[in-house]
Amino acid sequence: MKNILLLALFTLTFCELAFSDTASVVEKNSLHENASAALEDMFAETKARLDLTDEQVEQVTPILQSSFESRRAILLKYGIDIESRKPPSQKLGFRKARTLVKELDKVRASTSKKLDDILTKEQMSEYVTMQNERKKKMRKRLLASR
Numbered sequence: 001m002k003n004i005l006l007l008a009l010f011t012l013t014f015c016e017l018a019f020s021d022t023a024s025v026v027e028k029n030s031l032h033e034n035a036s037a038a039l040e041d042m043f044a045e046t047k048a049r050l051d052l053t054d055e056q057v058e059q060v061t062p063i064l065q066s067s068f069e070s071r072r073a074i075l076l077k078y079g080i081d082i083e084s085r086k087p088p089s090q091k092l093g094f095r096k097a098r099t100l101v102k103e104l105d106k107v108r109a110s111t112s113k114k115l116d117d118i119l120t121k122e123q124m125s126e127y128v129t130m131q132n133e134r135k136k137k138m139r140k141r142l143l144a145s146r
Helices: 002-013 025-050 054-077 094-116 121-144
Strands: none
Touching: 025 054, 025 121, 054 094, 094 121
């Protein structure tokens, strides 16, 4: 039941993609599915690796959802679409890349601070490891697009 509620929550979160004026019907559906799938995949990995309790799942879900949306908005602002996995529309210069990293780090720090009250020390340590892995992947992807 919780999985169905989580899926519904994730799906509703990204409904605005389906109503974008700039995308065709096919693109709308693809973006909507990709965004939902990306968030669902991220949450499934987090839930599994952190071995979250049912109570923790309820507390962590809105935090991770907000974090995902914030990071996605920042990346889109810089022309990076995480769902399509295409290179940025424009090459990022050093200053823009540095600003991007700072903005993403603020979101990560805010998310970690919120999760610190919910997760155990072991879970928090694993969460930090996961974040570092994701950060390395993003950095590699950004450097490849230069």
